[in-house]
Amino acid sequence: MFSRFGDTNLDFTLLDEFRRRLDRVWEDMDSSWATQPTNGRTHSSSAWPRINLYDGGANLVLKADVPGLSEKDVHVTLNESGLAISGERKVAPPEGYSAHRQERSSFRFSRSLTLPCKVNPEQTEASVKNGVLTVTLAKAPEAQPRQIAVQAH
């Protein structure tokens, strides 16, 4: 009886140890997500800026994080094959300071993407606010969603 109890105890100890290790795995993974700075340039891919594209019904909306950039620094080009975003990010260290840590970097960037439908180049607007670039592209008339009336017979 005694030995039985001892065995069970040992099993539980092993289980506990296993659980502790599993917990560490999650923690390690979480902390590597949460505490490693996602360097502006190397976040899972070298593409910068990261882009979100939305379908707003009558228009397409593109959003991209461009911290520290102003309207002058971003060039948005629209052509037959798609949309291109390019520019340069300049990070100048302030005068008279010594640097402890520099994670923000200067670089040139350029990205292009194919749009999922035709757009009207005349009605395209781009703006930068709070470090987020927003490009609103009106869909071409033939790409606009159309409501089909369902008829009763």
Add this chain to the structure above:
Amino acid sequence: MANQTELVNRSNGRVEAVQQREAIAPVVDVYENADELLLLVDVPGATNDGIDVQLDKGQLTIVAKRRDEAPGAPIAAEYRGSDYLRVFSVPQGIDPSKIDAQLSGGVLKLRLPKSESVKPRRIEVKQG
């Protein structure tokens, strides 16, 4: 690190997390001169009212919340619009009441002025 486990610790499954939104660490530049520490933090999408900077027990906690409204149905998403969180240990001699924060173009600029007692002082050498 230690204080971040509160946010991300999953070991106790019965306790519900207070904060559901995930937070990522923003990129930061840290500069120093004789008068102050200067931090530049990239927090695109954050607005003034979403920023919370606290200095407590030698730890500087920078929180920036972003509230992006999706302008439609997502077609492609490369980022999730997470909040920002980063904690630094700050040397003694920073006056918490004089910390100055400015947000411009998605970059948060934090000035942490050193108190008089820790500023470097040039010692005059007198003629003997």
